[in-house]
Every structure is written in structure tokens, then in C-alpha cells.
Amino acid sequence: MTTTNGSSPNGTLVKDTAPQDGKPVVELRGAGKSYGNIRALHGVDLSVRPSQVTCVLGDNGAGKSTLIKIISGLHQHTEGEFLVDGEPVRFSTPREALDKGIATVYQDLATVPLMPVWRNFFLGSEMTKGPWPLRRLDIDRMKKTADEELRNMGIVLDDLDQPIGTLSGGQRQCVAIARAVYFGARVLILDEPTAALGVKQSGVVLKYIAAARDRGLGVIFITHNPHHAYMVGDHFSVLRLGTLELSAARSEITLEELTNHMAGGAELAALKHELAQVRGVDVEELPEESDLQVTPAAGGSSASDATR
Structure with missing residues (x-):
């Protein structure tokens, strides 16, 4: 049995899960x-x-x-x-x-442990600026976007420049989830x-x-x-x-x-x-x-x- 405030008698984290009319994706x-x-x-x-x-x-x-x-x-x-x-x-x-x-987050998370959090967030889909052939990484915009998206998911990191390998396993999972959400999953x-x-x-x-x-x-x-x-x-x-x-x-x-x-x-x-x-x-x-x-x-x- 669930309650409308997002908890249940046994302390679970579910919301009220009444049947929905949405068609399957x-x-x-x-x-x-x-x-x-x-x-x-x-x-x-x-x-x-x-x-x-x-x-x-x-x-x-x-x-x-x-x-x-x-x-x-x-x-x-x-x-x-x-x-x-x-x-x-x-x-x-x-x-x-x-x-x-349809995005998949595997157990290995597809991250590079020695790279910063913001770089892993955009790994393979980096933001760039400037005309070709002088195009370069837009580091400031990637850091700002990564911070905003992580905060939207309730994830607050003091330093996005820290290697993602220094985060706990749970934090790395959450970064991978936020990344998938941001890229349109x-x-x-x-x-x-x-x-x-x-x-x-x-x-x-x-x-x-x-x-x-x-x-x-x-x-x-x-x-x-x-x-x-x-x-x-x-x-x-x-x-x-x-x-x-x-x-x-x-x-x-x-x-x-x-x-x-x-x-x-x-x-x-x-x-x-x-x-x-x-x-x-x-x-x-x-x-x-x-x-x-x-x-x-x-x-x-x-x-x-x-x-x-």
C-alpha cells in the first residue's frame, strides 16, 4: 500500500502509483x-x-x-x-x-575515471565554439550545463573538476542517470x-x-x-x-x-x-x-x- 506523500508503511520511496492512461513508449x-x-x-x-x-x-x-x-x-x-x-x-x-x-546505463557506467566530472558528463557529445577549423571545446558552457543538470536531479557536487573516479559508486551512477536525462532519454x-x-x-x-x-x-x-x-x-x-x-x-x-x-x-x-x-x-x-x-x-x- 502506498501513500500520496511518496512513502509507504514500510518506508519505501514510491509515489502514488495509480494506473495511468499513457501508452507504452x-x-x-x-x-x-x-x-x-x-x-x-x-x-x-x-x-x-x-x-x-x-x-x-x-x-x-x-x-x-x-x-x-x-x-x-x-x-x-x-x-x-x-x-x-x-x-x-x-x-x-x-x-x-x-x-x-532509449538510453542504457551499464554497470561500468562508460566513464573515464581520470577525467573531470563535467568532461564525463559530455563524453562523446562535447559542446564546441568558434568557426571551423578553429573550433574548440566550450568548457565554461559545459561546466555550467553539467552543474545545472546535476542540480535539477538533486545532485550537488562542490567541484566538477574533480576526477569522476574520486566519486562514490552511488554518485557515479547518479551522474550517469543525469547525463542520460539531459541528452533526451x-x-x-x-x-x-x-x-x-x-x-x-x-x-x-x-x-x-x-x-x-x-x-x-x-x-x-x-x-x-x-x-x-x-x-x-x-x-x-x-x-x-x-x-x-x-x-x-x-x-x-x-x-x-x-x-x-x-x-x-x-x-x-x-x-x-x-x-x-x-x-x-x-x-x-x-x-x-x-x-x-x-x-x-x-x-x-x-x-x-x-x-x-
């Missing part, structure tokens, strides 16, 4: 990807709407990386449909995805942004994920941490072995249910009667299969429908 319909005889992803439905955080969860090998590569333009899907603004697309390069407003894909961070720095990143959503972006938050996802998520999709195990809106699932799905609760529930035969195994706390049935969101699949 990015949509996958039965999408999949095969590498030769290996099917890495199959039958995935996903909708990303403005001002919403769509959390994609899954363990290692679940298909999260393949999903990112399809949406970001690194790889092309081999089955199903991929739509942007309702139109079918098939990106050949990440630049084509970026031109459509409408959909922001975040690849495990809190994976290598401590509790405090993870909280900082989650705060700016919520800030990006509040600025109207559709956010795809890739994570294996259901607690982090539940703090900011509006919709949750759980991948398992390349298929969609769960698709549910926030109002349709609790944190406990989401955690059970992430932990393989469906398999444990199915095996509960067999585990009961093993000496020393306490099955009383394991979920029943009926406890894991979640009403899917529109266009999504329930655990029983999606598991194959």
Missing part, C-alpha cells in the same frame, strides 16, 4: 532471442510507460542481459515484436535506440545499478531512479534484489530461464510474494511434499503453490501461465 510482445540452437529468451511481454519504473528481476542466467541487449539495440530479437511508440522496430545499433530516446535502462553498492549508496541511487520517473521517464530497472525493486517499482517482471515467470503491477503483489518468486518459491512449493520426506528439512515455512498465484497485469502472464 517501449513494448515487447512475445519477444525472444535465439543464438543458433540456444534459446536465451522466449515469449516475453513487457510494457514501459512514461513516469513508471518497470522492474525486471531474475537470477543469473535468467535472460536479463539478453533483454537489455534487445531493447538497447545491441542485438535483434528473433521472435515476437518490439515496438517503440506503437511502431515495430528492429535496431541495428545502440545509436538507433538512442535516437528513439525517454526510456532509461539501468543495468544492476545497486549490485556493487552498500546500503547507503544503494539508497542514493534508488532516490535518483525515483527522481527520473518523476521527470516523466519510463525506467527499466534491472536487478536481482527484490527489496530494492519494491522500493521504487510500479510494475514487476520476473524472468526465469529465459521465460516470463511473473508480470504484476505493484498493487497485485507483496514484497514477500515477489521475494518468493525470485527465490524459486514456485519450484519449492511444487517440491514441498517431497522435501517433507527428507529428515531434518523444515517445510512448514515454505510457501504453498496457491500462495504464489498472482493476478497478472494487463498483457502479462501469471506464474502458472508463464512457467514452462
Whole structure:
């Protein structure tokens, strides 16, 4: 349950997530990807709407990386449909995805640690001044713009000339998010942004994920941490072995249910009667299969429908 002031009884950072009428910016319909005889992803439905955080969860090998590569333009899907603004697309390069407003922030952040913060903010898209062939970097304008954009996201840095490698992991993530917002991202894909961070720095990143959503972006938050996802998520999709195990809106699932799905609760529930035969195994706390049935969101699949 969320409250209108942006907090919930368990202290999460979400806003009131009533259903919105906005059409999806990015949509996958039965999408999949095969590498030769290996099917890495199959039958995935996903909708990303403005001002919403769509959390994609899954363990290692679940298909999260393949999903990112399809949406970001690194790889092309081999089955199903991929739509942007309702139109079918098939990106050949990440630049084509970026031109459509789809930006990806990977774990390595694509930054140069020894370069200043302002230079990393404009890396590859530097502002210049003067006539050609005497054109040169417009350093003052880049510093001013970087400072303004970071402050718009609530990020205040005392020295933009400091190497970005001196910032904490959470601060570097936030600079990368602000950079993507400034360069016109409408959909922001975040690849495990809190994976290598401590509790405090993870909280900082989650705060700016919520800030990006509040600025109207559709956010795809890739994570294996259901607690982090539940703090900011509006919709949750759980991948398992390349298929969609769960698709549910926030109002349709609790944190406990989401955690059970992430932990393989469906398999444990199915095996509960067999585990009961093993000496020393306490099955009383394991979920029943009926406890894991979640009403899917529109266009999504329930655990029983999606598991194959």
C-alpha cells in the first residue's frame, strides 16, 4: 500500500502509483532471442510507460542481459515484436535506440575515471565554439550545463573538476542517470545499478531512479534484489530461464510474494511434499503453490501461465 506523500508503511520511496492512461513508449510482445540452437529468451511481454519504473528481476542466467541487449539495440530479437511508440522496430545499433530516446546505463557506467566530472558528463557529445577549423571545446558552457543538470536531479557536487573516479559508486551512477536525462532519454535502462553498492549508496541511487520517473521517464530497472525493486517499482517482471515467470503491477503483489518468486518459491512449493520426506528439512515455512498465484497485469502472464 502506498501513500500520496511518496512513502509507504514500510518506508519505501514510491509515489502514488495509480494506473495511468499513457501508452507504452517501449513494448515487447512475445519477444525472444535465439543464438543458433540456444534459446536465451522466449515469449516475453513487457510494457514501459512514461513516469513508471518497470522492474525486471531474475537470477543469473535468467535472460536479463539478453533483454537489455534487445531493447538497447545491441542485438535483434528473433521472435515476437518490439515496438517503440506503437511502431515495430528492429535496431541495428545502440545509436538507433538512442535516437528513439532509449538510453542504457551499464554497470561500468562508460566513464573515464581520470577525467573531470563535467568532461564525463559530455563524453562523446562535447559542446564546441568558434568557426571551423578553429573550433574548440566550450568548457565554461559545459561546466555550467553539467552543474545545472546535476542540480535539477538533486545532485550537488562542490567541484566538477574533480576526477569522476574520486566519486562514490552511488554518485557515479547518479551522474550517469543525469547525463542520460539531459541528452533526451525517454526510456532509461539501468543495468544492476545497486549490485556493487552498500546500503547507503544503494539508497542514493534508488532516490535518483525515483527522481527520473518523476521527470516523466519510463525506467527499466534491472536487478536481482527484490527489496530494492519494491522500493521504487510500479510494475514487476520476473524472468526465469529465459521465460516470463511473473508480470504484476505493484498493487497485485507483496514484497514477500515477489521475494518468493525470485527465490524459486514456485519450484519449492511444487517440491514441498517431497522435501517433507527428507529428515531434518523444515517445510512448514515454505510457501504453498496457491500462495504464489498472482493476478497478472494487463498483457502479462501469471506464474502458472508463464512457467514452462
